[in-house]
Amino acid sequence: MARRLQAEIKQKAPFAGIEEEVYLNVLKTGDVLSQSVETLLRTSGLSLTQYNVLRILRGAGDAGLTCGETAQRMVTHDPDVTRLLDRLERRGLITRSRDARDRRVVTARITREGLRLIAALDKPLAALQRRLFRHMPHQELKKLSSLLEKVRAGME
Secondary structure, three states: OHHHHHHHOOOOOOOOOHHHHHHHHHHHHHHHHHHHHHHHHHOOOOOHHHHHHHHHHHHHHHHOEEHHHHHHHOOOOOOOHHHHHHHHHHOOOEEEEEOOOOOOOEEEEEOHHHHHHHHHHHHHHHHHHHHHHOOOOHHHHHHHHHHHHHHHHOOO
């Protein structure tokens, strides 16, 4: 398998160790998966991080979430969540309001338009995810998911 990755990234020298090989494999795979999803989302004018925020706010319901809470739930880190929320608000996909008791607290909520937009993406995105992993049996997918969680747990 190392030869396949080496060929993909056009690396002639062997990897320094299995850790380097695994690290590069995870990065390369994540990039390929992200590009597939980004291509689908582009039809709706959304980036992957914008979609992620809308998905998070849909899950939060009517209560919404603060900027900090939204940032904590994001799948990929974005250092400027405020600017990301600004863009979504300008498009009418979210609203933000200040807390009456503490004006420093700003809560974001998804709008009907935002709900409509991501609802229209639910089925195409699920179909894409099935296509991306169709060659792998269910048990292998469960094992892969478990192994990736184990990697992240070791970093905490």
